[in-house]
Amino acid sequence: MKKMNTIVCPHCGKEFSLEDADYASIVSQVKNTEFKQELANRLHELEQQHQIETEKNTLAAQQTFNKQLSEKETAISERDNKIARLEEQVKSIEKNKDLEYAAKLADKDKKISELNNTISNHDKEQEIAVMKEQQQSKESIHELEKKISELNAKITADAASEREKLEDQKGKYELLLKAKQEEVDYYKDMKVKLSTKMIGESLEVHCSTLYNTTLRSVLPNAYFEKDNDASEGSKGDFIFRDTEDGIEYISIMFEMKNELENGGKKHKNEDFFKKLDEDRRKKNCEYAVLVSLLEPENELYNNGIVDVSYKYPKMYVIRPQFFIPIITLLVQTSKKSVEYQRQLKIAQSQSIDVTNFEAKLYDFKDKFGRNYELAAKKFQAAIAEIDKSIEHLQKIKDALLGSENNLRLANNKLEDLTIKKLTYNNPTMKAKFEEARQAEQ
Numbered sequence: 001m002k003k004m005n006t007i008v009c010p011h012c013g014k015e016f017s018l019e020d021a022d023y024a025s026i027v028s029q030v031k032n033t034e035f036k037q038e039l040a041n042r043l044h045e046l047e048q049q050h051q052i053e054t055e056k057n058t059l060a061a062q063q064t065f066n067k068q069l070s071e072k073e074t075a076i077s078e079r080d081n082k083i084a085r086l087e088e089q090v091k092s093i094e095k096n097k098d099l100e101y102a103a104k105l106a107d108k109d110k111k112i113s114e115l116n117n118t119i120s121n122h123d124k125e126q127e128i129a130v131m132k133e134q135q136q137s138k139e140s141i142h143e144l145e146k147k148i149s150e151l152n153a154k155i156t157a158d159a160a161s162e163r164e165k166l167e168d169q170k171g172k173y174e175l176l177l178k179a180k181q182e183e184v185d186y187y188k189d190m191k192v193k194l195s196t197k198m199i200g201e202s203l204e205v206h207c208s209t210l211y212n213t214t215l216r217s218v219l220p221n222a223y224f225e226k227d228n229d230a231s232e233g234s235k236g237d238f239i240f241r242d243t244e245d246g247i248e249y250i251s252i253m254f255e256m257k258n259e260l261e262n263g264g265k266k267h268k269n270e271d272f273f274k275k276l277d278e279d280r281r282k283k284n285c286e287y288a289v290l291v292s293l294l295e296p297e298n299e300l301y302n303n304g305i306v307d308v309s310y311k312y313p314k315m316y317v318i319r320p321q322f323f324i325p326i327i328t329l330l331v332q333t334s335k336k337s338v339e340y341q342r343q344l345k346i347a348q349s350q351s352i353d354v355t356n357f358e359a360k361l362y363d364f365k366d367k368f369g370r371n372y373e374l375a376a377k378k379f380q381a382a383i384a385e386i387d388k389s390i391e392h393l394q395k396i397k398d399a400l401l402g403s404e405n406n407l408r409l410a411n412n413k414l415e416d417l418t419i420k421k422l423t424y425n426n427p428t429m430k431a432k433f434e435e436a437r438q439a440e441q
Contacts, residue, residue, distance in 0.1 A: 250334035253285040
């Protein structure tokens with residue numbers, strides 16, 4: 001590898017790299033006195049040339065600067081002229097605006113003057129109107145107070161009357177509800193406390209006790225006992241019979257059924273119709289009655305005495321509370337046929353054809369039974385209407401109380417009505433009322 005040497009220019013300070021041979025040659029030249037002199041001259045020439053180029057570049061730069069300066073001064077002059085023109089335009093516009101504003105201001109002052117004149121004239125009219133309005137307001141308020149007083153008196157009287165009626169209806173309803181609740185509680189208690197067998201027996205005991213305490217003294221000659229005769233293969237629960245003048249005019253086969261019999265297995269009332277009808281026929285009973293607690297959710301059996309003669313003749317289904325009513329009804333119905341039966345026996349003893357007579361007799365009893373069913377349904381409908389009436393009266397009571405409250409609020413608002421509130425946001429009216437007060441003082 002060749003060894004590199006460096007030399008530094010004494011004027012510009014730049015370093016130059018030289019090979020060993022060149023470096024040695026230069027060194028040898030430097031050592032030469034003539035070379036030194038020539039080198040000095042050469043360096044002087046280079047300095048002069050450099051100075052000339054520097055002055056030349058400086059002159060060119062000065063010329064460029066002067067040119068740019070001249071262009072900038074021209075642009076500034078043009079901008080100043082433009083600004084002067086714009087200022088003149090602005091002054092002209094401001095002058096026109098001042099003139100226009102002055103014209104508008106004068107027109108506005110004219111309109112204000114006209115409005116002031118109008119307001120002045122209107123204030124006089126308004127003052128008269130206010131006085132009239134005051135008088136009318138006083139008369140209206142007085143009339144309104146009178147009507148409110150009359151209405152309050154009427155409402156008070158109506159409310160008292162309705163309240164009295166409601167209390168009376170409420171008392172009756174509460175008594176009925178209490179009786180129904182006691183009945184429900186009775187059967188609930190019976191279901192909870194007793195075994196399945198005892199429940200069935202308790203329903204029989206209940207009906208037997210009810211009969212003995214209610215009808216035993218009324219029908220002293222009547223027969224009402226448990227049916228213990230199972231010689232023909234089956235038996236009912238109770239048989240009722242009654243006679244008059246030695247004539248049996250009524251006989252009823254009773255069967256008691258509870259929903260918890262047979263180990264709690266669910267049954268329908270219809271499941272026992274056939275057996276009950278067979279028991280009635282075997283024991284020569286005219287009527288068959290099923291006293292049932294089955295199907296408690298079925299409204300058909302919850303509305304009174306149910307005639308099921310469309311399936312089996314002279315058969316009825318009742319709840320326990322209708323046990324006494326159905327006996328009473330059938331007794332009253334059948335008693336009317338005693339005289340007919342007496343005449344029938346006389347006719348039979350005289351060998352008279354009584355076929356039509358007997359048919360008419362039984363037709364009468366059937367029609368009477370159906371009329372009773374219709375009457376029972378109407379009775380239940382009447383109870384339902386009473387319940388609706390109670391509900392309606394309660395609504396009327398609530399409406400009257402609401403009306404009373406609104407009237408009270410209206411009266412409070414009327415009492416709270418003042419001149420201050422009437423003249424709110426109306427400075428003209430307010431000023432007139434103030435002048436009126438000062439004049440009165």
